Amino acid sequence: MKVSLNTIRNLNKHYGCAEDVSAIGVDKLIKKIETQLAAIEEVIDIGSKYQGIVVVKVMACDKHPDADKLHVCTIDDGGVVKDVERDDNGYVQVVCGAPNVREGLFVAWLPPGTTVPATVGKEPFVLTDREIRGQKSNGMLASAKELGLGDDHDGILEIGGDQKPGSDFAEITGLKDDLVLDMENKMFTHRPDCFGFLGISRELAGIQNMPFKSPGWYVPNPDFPDIEAEELKLEVKNELPDLAPRFSAITMRGVRVGPSPLWLQVEFAELGQKLVNNIVDYTNFYMIETGQPLHAYDYDKVKALSEGEGATIVIRNPKPGEKIKLLNGKEVEPRAEAIMIATDKRAIGIGGVMGGADTEVDENTQNIILECANFDMYSIRRTSMEHGLFTDAVSRFTKGQSPLQNLAILRKIVNEIHEYADGKVASQVVDNNHVNQAVTARASVHPPVEVNASFINSRLGLKLSADEMGKLLTNVECQVGINGDELIVTAPFWRTDIELREDVVEEIGRLYGYDKLPLKLPRRDLQPATKDPQLTVKSEVRSRLAKAGANEILSYSFVPGSLLESVGQDRGKAYEISNALSPDLQYYRLSLMPSLLEKVHPNIKAGFKEFALFEIGKTHGTDNGDDEHGLPREFEFTALVVAADDKLKKSGAAYYQARVYLEALVGHDDLAFKPVSEDMQAYQVTKPYDLNRSAAVSLKGGEFLGIIGEFRPSARRALKLPKHSAGFEVDTLALGRIMSNGSDYVPLMRFPSVKQDMTIQVPAKMPYDELQAFVDKAYTANAPQDSLVNLELVDIYQKDDTASSKNVTFRLTTTGTNRTLTDSEVNKVLDAIALAAKSELGGERI
């Protein structure tokens, strides 16, 4: 919402609303606005652009001797400009190319040394005195466009009225020293009144504890003038009283359509509002002044489209397939629930959104219909969103304007058009009003709010009296009844946001000033705050993996379908995003691994030879079922990928490298690695893996954790993975439960240990864990009395891939708990193990 400070000052003065709200100084006022009203996005110093521009009278205007389209003019500046060449009369010569330049005109002169306002902030053009085709030109006479006051550059700006040559152009246009404040609209989402100057002015007074009184015409039930001219009949039929609770209209005859007066042109230029013609511009101006959109129709065009002898307006839904050409030139087929403004024959506008092209007011218009309506904010928003129509009316109607102000504003625009565009009232006001009668009767949108001063003080931490509060509220025209500690607050008819006690709290706090509230921390007892176990586990996993040299990444929760497919996942099992702007965000990811795999190749390409990436995140899938709230269940996973550039020629399968990382989280003694069962293969999390070289991981004899392994060839190809790449994806919460299991501490040994290596030859196909478990069991069973044993793998040797056997070497560390063991004691143990291995496994000690 843009407001000009000069406009606010003038409004207060003109209507007698309040004292000068900027008396405290602009800087202080801005600071107050920011703490008590809304953020200011930009302060536009518009006044500085107009320094040195002078109103002059064209005294003579002769054709340029050497150019067809140019005139040589002498102008009277009242002698105010210094250091400029003058003739005997004290006049100044300027060459002008405008077709409308003529003797006797008052125009804006940019003397040498001034900057063309339209170029300020772009490429500033500073005027000089120079010769144009042999004729001296001192500066220039300016068009509206050059002055930055609109698009018109067909001729110079004609300043009407009887002006005094030499007046300051900025002074007479109200631009002098003006600042335009661009306030953030978001703050006003619940304040439709602040989409108008009137509302902003009132707030500027209110936050300074200054009383404000609305203009005399701003009342819910004004008197309308009698019909002044031959009647222009108007009938309104409202088929949608819920969506269009109030529709007020009136006709006027004999309007003079033309350009808007200079003050209005200047006003719109400051706000960046487009000029159309005086009738349309007036309706827009009063919208900007009050926040209430207005619309003007060409009466005769509406009548021509109506059945009867007068004009008929019908408010209805669109008919099937009905299209309408709008003022912006576009044709749309409005959604079925849209609010259409129509005649009894066809649609002529989308109510509250945009008028139709066929009934617009143009230069030939003589008679008009003025509409001041109230529409359902939600319906307007839907229609606006669906058709991408964002207009000034939409941004106001979607905040829910009060239906109690319609007549006041309609009355005001009738008055202005009567006075300044010669319009004569040609009908009674038609007020199709479906607003709740109680609301109309009390002239306040919500019932009065009863609230105690102590309630308000307790929410703000203040100690204001009921009277002090009452003053703050009456400043902004609430009616306040005070009864001891109790306030009974009736909001003025334009306020839609004061409904609850808390709304009064907000109002008091803001008008008083939140910056003045005493700050105090809440008191608490000594009860320790509970840490969230889930976040704590994640922290622990993160810290362990980072310590293990891995790098944590975060990647998007949404992935493209092509990524799912490249790793063999089924997009049909994924929650699909229906409205993403980016084509890469199609599905909620089914597991974390594909996102990690995507990051491998770019990092290798960037020169990182070997790394481990991990992510802790949530996954979603339609197979996961619902949680206890009936919402899609979220799984918590930790995934890690190891990768090494092919140039490193790593030996051994990458699978084992990934395993080292998993064991950095959970000790290997606790884990069981089993082939991925057929049941498990149905889970999407297992899809990226090469099942020949992958394992299902679980806690020994217990909880299932996830999957670890290398990746299937198609995934390796699609994601350009190096040969040495593998990873795991495990349930984070299960990890947490394991990680918090007891300690692995082993008491220190008091006697020396005996370490002996032993190699057993077994069939190549025998899984290592089978042999290990066997040896471990035999070792424990045959251990000397009062000893502790420890079994370690030293080596696995296999002659070549086709060999039928492999040699597995273990290191056995035996320690007496109460004596030093002898070699022979330990040798007996080894012999016993060898014997058992031979008889039970067919293994040969080597």
Add this chain to the structure above:
Amino acid sequence: MIDQKLADDLKQRAKQGDASVLRSTELKSLFDEIKAMPAEQRSAFGQEINKLREELSELLKANQDAAEALPPIDITAPFDVNTLPDKRPILLPTETGSQHPLMTELDTVLDIFYRMGFTAVESREIDDDFHMFGSLNFPEDHPARDDYDTFMTTQTDKKGKPFIAPAHTSTMQHRVLTKYKDDLEAGKSIAAVIPGRVFRNEDLDPRHEHTFYQLEGIYVDKGVNVGHLIATLKAFLQEYYGKQLEVKTQPFYFPFTEPSFEFALSCPFCDKKGCSICSQTGWIELLGCGMIHPNVLHEAGIDTNVYTGFAWGGGIDRLVMMKHGVEDVRYFESGRLDFLRQFA
């Protein structure tokens, strides 16, 4: 009908890994046959050819997969056969490891709030309209919804509404209020922070991400007022930045708080002198906050005559960007090691 022998021949070639089969004259000739066919047969025949083509692609892929397949390994062993002791898998050096800077920061922030007496609850990544909007006093079609460009799913909840990727951590407010309501009645306060990933459906640039992290906070008790809110946030920020700060509020609008504010602190990097981080203003706008709207408390079954509370929400990404001078928010989710390893 496609000639069976022709189809079998093509499949045989595909099985053997002959990639040229997809561009073969035989396959092309089948497409040519379509033109010569009666109109009513064309579509069926065309579908048949496409099916064959897909089959051939699959066979080729299977052949390639088989060619690239690696032999099985002993998944139960701790290392591969014949790997020398110095080539066995070991962890990378600790110096190369790193935690994500956003997560490190989150831990720092959480630690302060734990010390201040707040518990923590993690936010969801998929939610419903009720939690994202309805329970937070956003009526259907309310214009305040425009400020949240939410991602939605094609799948719908039990009420037939799409699921939503939450655009703010406030999506957890109702759950947290409901969960701890009994504590209130037992004379304790509700004090919780809610970190989580949030999503906005917008285009990316150095300052905008569609995925980022927020931290929400909620405090409810008897007699909680606006002064408590501002004091609490100030106390947190002073602890976080390790120095005395000034704070200020600007009135704002959120449907779920009343009154609502935007909260700013004096720039801790230049002590209000003006620097590039605060755009020379001396102030940094950091979060949105306000007193929890009575409708939100009501919805959770909390008596608004007895209890009041405040809530706030702010971005974690911004804190990290300011702290380290990170110039592009997109790096956070880039997975780039040259970025990540700087936070080792």
